[in-house]
Amino acid sequence: MPQQPSPARKAAVDLLDQVLDEGRPLSENVAVLEKLGPSDRAAAQRLAADVLRNMERADRLLQHHLRKKPTTRVMNILRLGTYELCTGGAAHGVVSDCVNVAAVGHHTQGAKGLVNAVLRKIAAKGPDSWGDLRVPRMPKWLRGPLLEAWGAEIVPAMETAHFNGAPLDLTAKGDPAALAEVIGGVLLPTGSVRLADAGQVTALPGFEDGDWWVQDAAAALPAKLLGDVAGKQVLDLCAAPGGKTLQLAAAGAEVTALDLSAKRLGRVRDNLRRARLEAALVEGDALEHEGLYDAILLDAPCSATGTIRRHPDLPHAHEGERIADLIGLQAALLDHALDMLKPDGRLVFATCSLIPDEGECQVEEVLERRDDVAIVAPDIPGLEESWRSEEGGLRLRPDFWADKGGMDGFYMAILQKT
Numbered sequence: 001m002p003q004q005p006s007p008a009r010k011a012a013v014d015l016l017d018q019v020l021d022e023g024r025p026l027s028e029n030v031a032v033l034e035k036l037g038p039s040d041r042a043a044a045q046r047l048a049a050d051v052l053r054n055m056e057r058a059d060r061l062l063q064h065h066l067r068k069k070p071t072t073r074v075m076n077i078l079r080l081g082t083y084e085l086c087t088g089g090a091a092h093g094v095v096s097d098c099v100n101v102a103a104v105g106h107h108t109q110g111a112k113g114l115v116n117a118v119l120r121k122i123a124a125k126g127p128d129s130w131g132d133l134r135v136p137r138m139p140k141w142l143r144g145p146l147l148e149a150w151g152a153e154i155v156p157a158m159e160t161a162h163f164n165g166a167p168l169d170l171t172a173k174g175d176p177a178a179l180a181e182v183i184g185g186v187l188l189p190t191g192s193v194r195l196a197d198a199g200q201v202t203a204l205p206g207f208e209d210g211d212w213w214v215q216d217a218a219a220a221l222p223a224k225l226l227g228d229v230a231g232k233q234v235l236d237l238c239a240a241p242g243g244k245t246l247q248l249a250a251a252g253a254e255v256t257a258l259d260l261s262a263k264r265l266g267r268v269r270d271n272l273r274r275a276r277l278e279a280a281l282v283e284g285d286a287l288e289h290e291g292l293y294d295a296i297l298l299d300a301p302c303s304a305t306g307t308i309r310r311h312p313d314l315p316h317a318h319e320g321e322r323i324a325d326l327i328g329l330q331a332a333l334l335d336h337a338l339d340m341l342k343p344d345g346r347l348v349f350a351t352c353s354l355i356p357d358e359g360e361c362q363v364e365e366v367l368e369r370r371d372d373v374a375i376v377a378p379d380i381p382g383l384e385e386s387w388r389s390e391e392g393g394l395r396l397r398p399d400f401w402a403d404k405g406g407m408d409g410f411y412m413a414i415l416q417k418t
């Protein structure tokens with residue numbers, strides 16, 4: 001009988017298989033984690049994400065020791081072992097446990113010897129060269145279009161930001177300066193509170209009382225761009241999991257939060273309950289919703305390429321095949337949302353994408369298509385002039401605020417019904 005591997009390591013390899021073989025993002029791979037305790041679950045998720053963030057580096061070292069590429073699962077065991085060995089993992093423990101992961105799989109039993117031999121070689125020499133390997137590049141399907149859009153200086157800066165990962169940002173329900181003090185965080189110029197090393201989120205002060213919620217500093221801006229929403233009827237069109245709904249409700253708006261996904265809408269409900277805030281929840285297709293609103297937030301479904309710092313699986317789980325459809329959906333959502341906006345009302349269009357077709361181009365095109373909307377320049381505290389884009393929106397990039405820990409990539413613009 002082979003010795004059982006550590007549950008976290010085996011689950012991490014299962015997660016890697018599902019991302020790289022089946023194209024399923026880490027967030028959708030819950031079945032793999034169901035049987036694990038909380039600490040193994042967290043360790044498996046962290047390991048899988050770290051391996052994906054470092055995959056190009058691991059593959060570079062491994063290619064010197066492999067005459068031909070093994071199956072994806074064997075390769076993933078090797079990637080995991082390489083990453084751990086090169087980042088301080090104890091050589092004997094990591095190698096033998098990776099051999100155990102191979103030994104318990106029907107299709108990988110035969111590769112036990114290979115895993116052992118290759119990882120021993122990596123253990124001997126890999127850690128010395130690891131630090132000299134280049135920052136991993138994005139896969140070609142994404143790097144190509146981004147090079148075209150942003151150029152050869154900016155894309156490597158984005159890649160460095162992706163490689164560095166993301167701190168934890170919180171949005172305060174009340175006074176952000178007071179929250180920063182209580183929680184020991186840094187108050188950012190735009191009002192978010194940043195924690196460099198947060199640990200377990202649910203253990204932070206104020207979690208149970210709903211005094212704050214997790215939201216990247218860039219993601220916190222679109223709701224603010226709607227201006228003073230107190231007492232206004234505000235429609236949050238693609239609302240789940242609800243960070244922006246909470247902001248709007250906390251600012252005193254009468255919010256209708258709509259989302260297509262019942263499951264994801266359940267998360268909005270949970271988040272509202274924890275923060276003791278209220279909103280009317282509607283499950284449905286935004287394109288079929290009707291009504292007239294004072295203000296609308298359209299945080300449209302998109303490639304989510306602005307969130308790679310937190311989701312290193314994203315560029316590996318697919319090759320952007322849905323982006324063309326998403327661009328069409330964003331344009332249709334934008335037109336329908338503008339039809340539901342009262343005269344003089346404000347709509348904020350936002351996407352967490354690095355691709356201009358999902359941001360700047362959408363706004364340029366809607367301004368050409370329609371003569372009942374005008375763009376309004378964003379004016380809230382903390383904005384930097386370099387964030388303003390030509391057509392009048394805000395372009396946020398992961399390489400901005402590099403000295404502060406970065407921000408998610410986002411595009412947002414304010415449109416006013418004339």
Ligand SMILES: C[S@@+](CC[C@H](N)C(=O)[O-])C[C@H]1O[C@@H](n2cnc3c(N)ncnc32)[C@H](O)[C@@H]1O
Binds near residue numbers: 240258259284
């Ligand atoms: C970028 S996420 C929204 C994030 C959210 N605004 C927040 O701040 O937490 C996009 C959301 O759009 C929803 N969605 C996609 N297509 C939709 C449609 N046709 N109608 C309504 N919601 C849709 C997805 O279920 C997803 O929850």
